[in-house]
Amino acid sequence: MDLDDVDERLVRALQEDGRASYEALAKLVGLARSTTKARVRRLIDDCGLRLIAAIHPAALGLNQLGHVIVEVDGPAGPVAERLAELAETSFVTTTAGRFAVTAELRTKDLATFSEGLAKVQAVPGVRSVQAMTFLQIWKDPYFPPGPLESPGPLGDIDLDSSDHALLEHLRIDGRASFADLASVSGLSPGATRARVLRLLEAGVVHVGALVRLNQLSRIHTIGFALTLSGETAPVAREVAGFEEVDCFATGIGWCNGIGTIRATTYDSVFATLERLRDLPGVRSVESWSHLRAIKEEHDLARPLTCAPSE
Incomplete structure (x- = not known):
């Protein structure tokens, strides 16, 4: 189903805040609340839009993140499917x-x-693997930027069984009412609301529209890798400021930085790549087009991997 400009604006707004009120969304797009609500329901029911909670990896005890590129012998599909079966992979795509x-x-x-990297290398059909381990997230729509170090966003927050129940429910239905959430948390609606707001404000969880490789959007999703000739931080700050750059991380490995461009036209993609190439300190830029998401980190079928603390 084709989306018009109003739909696109709603999708972008819901990516930033999946629990935004219909009143706020209506004001943004200039429509009546009832019309806006109907639009959102159509996006969810007919277009497959998912509004879910993205849980910060540190809340699941996952403090080491990284990116791998895989060259294959023969068809790529079976390799991607096998990689998606590995517990260590959170995101798998086929690319051009x-x-x-x-x-x-x-x-x-x-x-x-x-x-986990050894398991990737052992998958039949894998010819070669290159990896970059992340040291810092500079931009990501699903959790706050910063160094990847324990305790991450948790700080002094000690997650209990109620918190984990809330996270598990929100990752399936990011717009669940506080009454529904209270039924799974064992807390009153008021206490549940306070818990959810605390988790959101601390960056433990972000509720938004999952759109990175969602076919309902007219967006081109392009990955890129940067090799630098000097300090990483100055370049990373510039890259994170690009509106078209959806996410960017720096680290150690086959390149210095990995990111994603999301743009509505190939002209915009090319212009963004040209801006990246023109940045002082950028030695080379490699890019690829994401074709299909074989596994999303927010797959509804994937259970929480960290047991709730008592």
């Missing part, structure tokens, strides 16, 4: 470019990341 598959790994530490 020098390599056929990309993936993100999330593990508790560097040792388990190395074990």
